[in-house]
Amino acid sequence: MPGPHDFFGEGSLVKQAVRVTTAETLESSTVFRVEKRAMIRSLHEQSDLSEKFMAALLTRNIDIEEDLCDQLFNHSEKRLARVLLKLARLREHDVVQDANISVLSHEILAEMVGTTRSRITHFMNKFRTMGLIEYNGELVIRTELLTDLVLHD
Numbered sequence: 047m048p049g050p051h052d053f054f055g056e057g058s059l060v061k062q063a064v065r066v067t068t069a070e071t072l073e074s075s076t077v078f079r080v081e082k083r084a085m086i087r088s089l090h091e092q093s094d095l096s097e098k099f100m101a102a103l104l105t106r107n108i109d110i111e112e113d114l115c116d117q118l119f120n121h122s123e124k125r126l127a128r129v130l131l132k133l134a135r136l137r138e139h140d141v142v143q144d145a146n147i148s149v150l151s152h153e154i155l156a157e158m159v160g161t162t163r164s165r166i167t168h169f170m171n172k173f174r175t176m177g178l179i180e181y182n183g184e185l186v187i188r189t190e191l192l193t194d195l196v197l198h199d
Contacts, residue, residue: 052102053099053102053103054067054069055069056099056102056103058082059082059085059086072133072148072150073148116128117160122159122160122161122165122169123169123172124195124196125159125160125161126155126159126161126166126169126170126173127173127178127192127195127196128196129155129158129159130173130179130185130187130192131187131189131192131193131196133145133147133150133187134147134187134189134192135189143188143189143190144186144187144188144189145186145187145189146184146185146186146187147184147185147187148184148185149181149183149184149185150185152166152167152170155170173192176191176195177191178191178192178195179192
């Protein structure tokens with residue numbers, strides 16, 4: 047889940063023949079396309095950009111490893127909790143007690159978690175009953191409580 051000022055499509059810099067991921071927006075967004083030659087030249091000439099790009103690649107690699115382990119070893123309820131926490135932190139650099147995000151369809155959440163829409167509906171209702179989330183035009187995520195569920199399951 048790329049957030050503001052993040053990179054995606056970096057595989058094209060090394061002639062990655064097949065796309066292995068896709069990017070979808072959850073709300074209106076502005077995306078800048080950088081030509082391959084311009085990006086490579088900028089990475090060579092601008093150390094700040096190179097450092098930010100390298101940090102983004104390393105962070106992406108860590109996230110992919112975590113997601114793979116999550117998919118292999120955790121049940122869908124815990125995976126949904128992790129996805130909701132990631133969504134809550136897209137706009138915030140620090141952890142906040144309550145994070146408001148746009149309500150996503152259960153179909154989209156099911157794709158993100160790797161389960162069915164009916165399972166997502168079941169867990170979202172369970173999370174609401176437990177006070178971990180609430181709906182008020184937006185989805186309010188009680189990040190501290192949801193984090194406890196993820197860590198102390």
